[in-house]
Amino acid sequence: MIAIVDYGMGNLRSVEKAFENAGGRVCVTADRRIVERAEKIVLPGVGGFAQAMHELRSRKLVEPISSKIKAGTPYLGICLGLQLLFSQSDEGGKTRGFGVIPGPVRRFTGNLKIPHMGWNDLTLKKPGCPLFKGTRKKDYFYFVHSYYPEPEDRSWVATTTRYGRSFCSAVWKGSVLATQFHPEKSQEAGLRLVRNFVNLPALAL
Secondary structure, three states: OEEEEOOOOOOHHHHHHHHHHOOOOEEEEOOHHHHHHOOEEEEOOOOOHHHHHHHHHHOOOHHHHHHHHHOOOOEEEEOHHHHOOEEEEOOOOOOEOOOOEEEEEEEOOOOOOOOEEEEEEOEEOOOOOHHHOOOOOOOEEEEEEOEEEOOOOHHHEEEEEEEOEEEEEEEEEOOEEEEOOEHHHOHHHHHHHHHHHHOOOOOOO
16 A cells, blocks of 8 residues: 555645555555554655744654655655655754755755746666656656755756756655656646556565
């Protein structure tokens, strides 16, 4: 079973529908006991870093999600679910994230329209990433964000995207996968990523 974590932020129905269409057996839940039993974890979300961590803590979800990640349970973060893997964010002040990936989440600066909203492409940095199996150079993905991750260890970077500057748009290491863009809103190219995650062997990346 794939647990789609509900912490009150994000369009959960579109994520749930995408995973169902990909053949996944899913459960949208805020119940830590269901998260603890899940074979895979999906953490979607849009909005603020600090508020997200507050909502996760208030639902007592931080520890079970962290434990599942440490145990090697496949994890897919989407948008805010990517950023929360990092140490902290420019948006969150002193709020700490999960700290799985050392480094900050930065706000776009300069003469750019913020948020970065719309379709953009990817440059694959780790062609072996199972999430991007079948991805083509002409594929575009849908972004809505004002902040981007900046991993200190660049070996985490699975893809980059250009918006004013080149930024990390997806990460992968072991069983941890996450995208800054929204696969569930990215038509066939995004649904291919969802299917790839659904078809991953649990605890066997």
